[in-house]
Amino acid sequence: MERINNLLEKYFRGETSLAEEAELKSYFTSNENVNAEHEVYRALFMTFDLEKQETPGISISKVYDQQKSKNFWIKTFSYSGIAAALVLALWVQYPRQEKNYAIMHGRRIEDPEYAQKYAAKKMSDVNEMIQNGLKPLRNMEAIKENLRSADKNGTLKSEITESDKNNNINN
Amino acid sequence: MDPTQFNRQILSVSDRLFRLAKSILRNAEAAQDAVQDLNMKLWEKRSALNDVENVPAFLLRSMRNLCLDSIRQQREGDELPIELEFAEPNPHQQVEQKDLVARIRSMIDDLPELQRTIIRMRDVEGMDLSEIAYITSLTENAVSVNLSRARQKIRQRIIYEQKCVEETVWKE
Numbered sequence: 001m002e003r004i005n006n007l008l009e010k011y012f013r014g015e016t017s018l019a020e021e022a023e024l025k026s027y028f029t030s031n032e033n034v035n036a037e038h039e040v041y042r043a044l045f046m047t048f049d050l051e052k053q054e055t056p057g058i059s060i061s062k063v064y065d066q067q068k069s070k071n072f073w074i075k076t077f078s079y080s081g082i083a084a085a086l087v088l089a090l091w092v093q094y095p096r097q098e099k100n101y102a103i104m105h106g107r108r109i110e111d112p113e114y115a116q117k118y119a120a121k122k123m124s125d126v127n128e129m130i131q132n133g134l135k136p137l138r139n140m141e142a143i144k145e146n147l148r149s150a151d152k153n154g155t156l157k158s159e160i161t162e163s164d165k166n167n168n169i170n171n
Numbered sequence: 172m173d174p175t176q177f178n179r180q181i182l183s184v185s186d187r188l189f190r191l192a193k194s195i196l197r198n199a200e201a202a203q204d205a206v207q208d209l210n211m212k213l214w215e216k217r218s219a220l221n222d223v224e225n226v227p228a229f230l231l232r233s234m235r236n237l238c239l240d241s242i243r244q245q246r247e248g249d250e251l252p253i254e255l256e257f258a259e260p261n262p263h264q265q266v267e268q269k270d271l272v273a274r275i276r277s278m279i280d281d282l283p284e285l286q287r288t289i290i291r292m293r294d295v296e297g298m299d300l301s302e303i304a305y306i307t308s309l310t311e312n313a314v315s316v317n318l319s320r321a322r323q324k325i326r327q328r329i330i331y332e333q334k335c336v337e338e339t340v341w342k343e
Contacts, residue, residue, distance in 0.1 A: 013319055014320075041326075041329070046272055051291065056186065
């Protein structure tokens with residue numbers, strides 16, 4: 001009895017060791033015959049004992065399920081990103097590795113000398129075609145020029161005739 | 172730290188983390204959310220746990236800091252009073268909370284955060300003063316002083332309420 005009183009005083013001063021506190025807890029929670037003067041403190045130690053049994057009430061695995069799901073999406077997006085980057089890199093890189101070539105009449109020509117000669121010949125053909133094609137236009141231009149000068153002479157004549165008429169009226 | 176090790180470390184202290192969060196936040200649902208929030212944050216920084224000497228104490232300290240941040244943010248938003256220390260129970264509460272265990276829980280919850288955290292770490296979890304000092308970022312002496320104050324307040328409260336009950340019985 002005296003020991004419990006001393007321990008309680010020490011306890012409320014915050015001076016008890018963990019072992020002494022365990023002794024007090026045992027006295028109040030395991031002992032059916034707690035002394036009447038100590039009864040007032042029984043609920044205190046019972047409360048500590050009950051609080052220790054309290055649990056979250058939900059499974060902590062819920063967190064890891066969420067984490068797993070989060071990781072799944074992170075991995076999916078990461079792998080998709082990597083795949084897209086690889087495809088892009090190949091697409092950019094691939095034409096650079098190819099040789100230059102030209103398609104002539106549906107045939108693939110990779111010999112640059114042959115392709116140049118062929119291109120030069122074709123350019124000369126095109127030039128000749130353009131020159132021939134412009135010939136009728138040049139003739140048309142010459143006709144237009146003649147017509148313009150003829151028209152100009154005609155205007156002059158009509159002006160002279162008009163002034164002659166005026167002179168005759170005045171006279 | 173691989174997922175299995177991480178699970179083992181967290182699971183070993185998950186109940187204590189919950190009780191600490193509930194004591195600080197005074198709400199079971201908010202405490203569950205806080206524990207999950209902490210787990211998420213720790214999972215992202217799990218490699219850093221390899222360098223921690225006392226993982227359970229580190230986890231409890233992180234839990235307390237997270238809860239205090241949460242209270243601070245809530246206070247900024249709601250502008251609530253800082254602490255409701257030992258609010259006088261009205262007659263209705265006295266009748267309603269006849270159960271002494273529930274009354275004592277309420278008395279502990281009415282203590283300032285530091286005192287209720289310390290008294291529960293010591294008297295519920297049975298933790299060493301040095302561990303509590305690490306978790307609360309105090310000296311062992313300061314922990315001891317706060318523990319003594321918390322216990323004295325609870326004692327006074329229990330005696331006061333006991334007296335009230337006796338007087339009521341005498342009047343009847």
